[in-house]
Amino acid sequence: MLFPPDKELLQIIGVTLRMSFFSTVISCLIGLPLGALIGSKSFRGKAFLKKLIHTLMGLPPVVAGLIVYMLFTHYGPFGRLQMLFTVRVMVVAQVLLITPVVIGLSSSFIESASKPVIETARGLGFSGVRTAALCIREGRSSLFSVVLNAFGRSIAEVGAVSIVGGNIQWKTRVMTTAIMLETNKGKFSFALALGIILLLIAFAVNALASFIVKEHADG
Amino acid sequence: MVEIRNLKKRYGERTVLDLPQLTIAQGETVALAGANGSGKTTLLRILAGLIKATAGTVETPEQKLYMPQQAYAFRGDLRRNIQLTRADRAEADRLLQQLGLDHLSEKKATSLSGGELQRLSLCRVLSQDCALLLLDEPTSACDAAGAALVVKAIEAYRAACGCTVVMSTHSPALALHAADRLIVLNGGNVEADGAPEAILANPETQWAKSFTAGWKL
Numbered sequence: 001m002l003f004p005p006d007k008e009l010l011q012i013i014g015v016t017l018r019m020s021f022f023s024t025v026i027s028c029l030i031g032l033p034l035g036a037l038i039g040s041k042s043f044r045g046k047a048f049l050k051k052l053i054h055t056l057m058g059l060p061p062v063v064a065g066l067i068v069y070m071l072f073t074h075y076g077p078f079g080r081l082q083m084l085f086t087v088r089v090m091v092v093a094q095v096l097l098i099t100p101v102v103i104g105l106s107s108s109f110i111e112s113a114s115k116p117v118i119e120t121a122r123g124l125g126f127s128g129v130r131t132a133a134l135c136i137r138e139g140r141s142s143l144f145s146v147v148l149n150a151f152g153r154s155i156a157e158v159g160a161v162s163i164v165g166g167n168i169q170w171k172t173r174v175m176t177t178a179i180m181l182e183t184n185k186g187k188f189s190f191a192l193a194l195g196i197i198l199l200l201i202a203f204a205v206n207a208l209a210s211f212i213v214k215e216h217a218d219g
Numbered sequence: 220m221v222e223i224r225n226l227k228k229r230y231g232e233r234t235v236l237d238l239p240q241l242t243i244a245q246g247e248t249v250a251l252a253g254a255n256g257s258g259k260t261t262l263l264r265i266l267a268g269l270i271k272a273t274a275g276t277v278e279t280p281e282q283k284l285y286m287p288q289q290a291y292a293f294r295g296d297l298r299r300n301i302q303l304t305r306a307d308r309a310e311a312d313r314l315l316q317q318l319g320l321d322h323l324s325e326k327k328a329t330s331l332s333g334g335e336l337q338r339l340s341l342c343r344v345l346s347q348d349c350a351l352l353l354l355d356e357p358t359s360a361c362d363a364a365g366a367a368l369v370v371k372a373i374e375a376y377r378a379a380c381g382c383t384v385v386m387s388t389h390s391p392a393l394a395l396h397a398a399d400r401l402i403v404l405n406g407g408n409v410e411a412d413g414a415p416e417a418i419l420a421n422p423e424t425q426w427a428k429s430f431t432a433g434w435k436l
C-alpha cells in the first residue's frame with residue numbers, strides 16, 4: 001500500500017498538509033501581531049490577559065472540537081454555513097487551538113528579547129504597530145520556531161479534527177484520524193506506516209525551516 | 220521648552236528622582252551629569268515619554284527623539300539602519316560621513332565595534348527633525364576623535380533645527396565643550412545647576428570633586 005503509494009493514502013496526506021498549512025498560516029497571522037503587541041506594551045490587565053492566554057494554551061483539543069461542533073452544528077449560530085464535517089471547519093478548530101499558543105510563545109519571546117528594540121524604536125518616535133513589526137523582524141529566527149511549533153501541533157492533532165471533521169473517507173480523513181481508525185481495526189502495520197510517514201513529514205518541514213533560518217541567520 | 224514640576228519617580232519604596240522644579244529653555248543645550256545610579260537615564264526616559272513619573276507634571280514639545288544608553292544594531296547594513304527612519308539615501312550617507320562611518324556603510328550593523336555602533340545610533344537619531352533631542356551618554360563608548368565627531372554632529376544638527384538638547388555624560392570635557400548648562404544629579408536630586416565652567420572650576424559637587432581630586436580609590 002505504501003510502495004507504490006495508493007490513491008487514498010496520497011489523498012489523506014494531501015488533506016493533512018492542506019489543513020495544517022492553513023491552520024498554521026491563519027493562527028500566525030492572528031497570533032504573531034497580537035503576541036508582538038502584548039509583549040511590547042504594558043497596559044492594565046496585562047497580567048490577567050497573560051494568565052488567560054496560558055490557560056487557553058492548555059485547552060484540551062476535544063474541548064475545542066466540542067465548542068466548534070456546537071457553533072457549526074445545524075442548529076448552532078453558524079449552522080447555516082453548513083461547514084460541519086469539512087476541512088474548513090477543521091481549520092477553524094485548529095486555529096482556535098493553536099492561536100493561543102502562538103500568542104503566548106511569541107509574546108513571552110518579544111517581552112524578553114525585544115527590550116532594546118523597543119527602547120530604540122520608541123526613542124526614534126516609531127508607532128506601536130511599527131515597533132511591533134520591527135520586533136518581529138529582529139526576532140524572526142526565534143519566531144520561526146513558534147511557527148514550526150504551530151505547524152507541529154496542527155499536524156499531530158487528533159481530538160478536535162475527528163469531532164468536527166468526522167474522519168470521512170476521501171473527504172476529511174487526515175493522517176492522525178486514519179491512524180486511530182486503522183489501530184481500532186487492528187491493522188497495526190498500516191497504522192504504523194502512516195505514523196512513520198507523519199514523522200517523515202514533520203522532519204522534512206523542520207529541516208526545510210532550519211535551512212531557511214540559517215540562510216537568513218544574520219541577514 | 221521643558222517644564223518639570225514636583226516630579227518624583229519611585230521604584231517600590233525607593234525614590235530615584237525628586238525634582239521640585241526644573242525649566243529648560245527652547246534651544247538650550249544641557250549636560251546632565253552625576254554618579255552611576257544618580258537618575259540621569261531615568262530623567263531622560265521620562266522626558267522621552269518611555270516611562271511615566273510617579274508624581275508631578277512634565278511638559279515637553281511633541282516632537283522628540285531619544286537615543287538610549289545602550290546602542291542597538293538592527294539587522295542589515297549601516298545605511299539600512301539609518302533608513303529605518305525613512306530618511307533618504309543621500310541623508311543617510313551624509314550622516315555616515317559626518318560621523319566617520321562612511322567606509323562601513325555596507326557592513327552589517329551587528330558587526331560594528333562599540334564606539335562605531337554608538338555613532339551609528341546617533342546617525343539614526345539625527346536623521347529626523349525634532350524639537351527636543353535626548354541623548355543618553357552619546358560619547359561613552361567613543362575614543363577622543365569619535366567623541367569630537369559626535370559633538371560636531373550634535374552642534375550642526377542643533378544649528379539646523381534649533382532644538383533643545385539634553386544629554387547625559389560622565390565626561391567633563393563633553394559638558395565643557397558642548398553644553399551651555401550643566402545639571403548635576405546626586406541620588407535623584409539636583410546638586411548643582413549652572414554654567415559648566417563655573418561648576419567644574421569650583422567643585423562643590425561630589426561629581427566634580429571626583430575629577431579635580433583625581434583617582435583616589
Ligand SMILES: Nc1ncnc2c1ncn2[C@@H]1O[C@H](COP(=O)(O)OP(=O)(O)OP(=O)(O)O)[C@@H](O)[C@H]1O
Nearest residue numbers: 230235253254255256257258259260261262288387
Ligand atoms: N526598572 C527599575 N526598577 C528598579 N530600580 C530601577 C529601575 N530603573 C532604574 N532603577 C534605579 O534607579 C536608579 C537610577 O538609575 P538610572 O539608570 O537613572 O541611573 P544613571 O544616572 O543613568 O546611571 P548610569 O550612570 O550608571 O547610567 C538606579 O539606582 C537604579 O537602580
Ligand SMILES: [Mg+2]
Nearest residue numbers: 259260261288
Ligand atoms: Mg544611565
